[in-house]
Amino acid sequence: MKKIIFVLLFFSLCLAACSNEEPENELEPDDNNSVAEVEDNDDQNQIENDHQEKEEERFSIASLSIVDPSREGMINQVGGQLLEGITLEQEIEMDAKQFVSEHTDELTEYLQLVTSETQNPIDIEKAIVHFLGSPNYTEAIESALAYDPDFPEPDLPGAKVVEGEEEGEQAEKGKAILLLDASSSMLLSVDGRVKMDIAKEAVQQFADVIGQDNDISLVVYGHKGSESGADKQLSCETIEEIYPLGAYEQGSFEESLASFESKGWTPLAGAIEKATEMSQDTEGAITLYIVSDGVETCDGNPVLAAESFVKENEHRKVNIIGFNVNQDAEEQLKDVSEAGNGEYYSADDADELKETIEYEWLPSRAELAWAHTKAPGPWEILRKYEEYDEDHDKIRALVKKEDERYDQALIILRDEEMVPREVRDELRDLLSGNYTKRFDELRDLRSQKIDEINAISDEIKERVNEWKEEMSRRKDERGDAF
Incomplete structure (x- = not known):
């Protein structure tokens, strides 16, 4: 009886073992549906x-x-x-x-x-x-x-133009022509300094100011030849615009002032006539600023020249600074400025010239x-x-x-x-x-x-x-x- 029970138990275990091995045998390598199902599960898990x-x-x-x-x-x-x-x-x-x-x-x-x-x-x-x-x-x-x-x-006035300002930014500019006497009398000294050196320095400072609102020109006369009679014609006929009328540029203007020396006669009338010729096709306000230390010596008539400059143009004027002049010269220069609808100013030494140039053309009240x-x-x-x-x-x-x-x-x-x-x-x-x-x-x-x-x-x-x-x-x- 025990042997029979043992045999039956043995066969039962064998059958159970066979049953557990069946799923492995059913999953064959060529069963594509089962493989795909496993892969999908793996992908989802990933x-x-x-x-x-x-x-x-x-x-x-x-x-x-x-x-x-x-x-x-x-x-x-x-x-x-x-x-x-x-x-x-x-x-x-x-x-x-x-x-x-x-x-x-x-x-x-x-x-x-x-x-x-x-x-x-x-x-x-x-x-x-x-x-x-x-x-x-x-x-x-x-x-x-x-x-x-x-x-x-x-x-x-007196302040420098802001760097980077575009050309033409100002709506309208005036025009200023500076006439500088370079005759031989400007070689004389005032307070230990040559008058010409003082005048150049003052004109440079003046240009720094008015150049902000004006096109500038610099005309020089009396800078050729000598004071001798033999050189009179050359000296009286040589009147030059050494800084062409246009926008002010400090460095170029300074170079122009350094390009000449005082030498000869005084063609004041000719210088004013030169300014008239330069501006004959120009409308609007034009002002002459003349720095001189003496009277006309080239036989011209500066009073008539000034009248001609302002004729038929009420916006033009002639302003004059008499630098260390005698009474006769001062009277003539006053007459010239009056004929030119302008003003006359007197400066007897370097400080007065500098102050006159710096502040005489002040803003109005x-x-x-x-x-x-x-x-x-x-x-x-x-x-x-x-x-x-x-x-x-x-x-x-x-x-x-x-x-x-x-x-x-x-x-x-x-x-x-x-x-x-x-x-x-x-x-x-x-x-x-x-x-x-x-x-x-x-x-x-x-x-x-x-x-x-x-x-x-x-x-x-x-x-x-x-x-x-x-x-x-x-x-x-x-x-x-x-």
């Missing part, structure tokens, strides 16, 4: 693994920075993952609610991942900023910080009365405020759009019941508090830029006022009524 790795790679609360609502914090903020590639203009024009709606699934999945790892409001806020924060604060804030009001430089218009006025300053606000408002728009996106995230957290109410309330307070701090920063930034605009405006006003006071003082000293 996709899930890749997705999990991607989630882990893009999100780690421990690696996120504390939210910093300061100006520096906004500049350094790394843009949220969901806004990658969004430009400043695109974000400003964005409908935040619609944008989040289009990415609801992605945002919901992200928030589920976050809240599954933490229920700490501070960490959740960091994660929300990491996903929805603005990527464009840096561009907007740096543009606002770089704003320069760029007020026009006031045109003040009327011009000084309107000097305040050279400085920025209230409307100009207001316009600069508005220009700055165009940049500033872009930052404000970014803060608002960002906050709208955060509100949408809070709604998802509430609707999906991802966090308790108390956590959600604390998170809302954090986001709201940082929103307020960002606007505080923006108010400080705007105040800073407004102060800068006002400071620049005030500095220009101060320079204009100083110039006005100085010009008025000089006119008072000279006794000018106008």
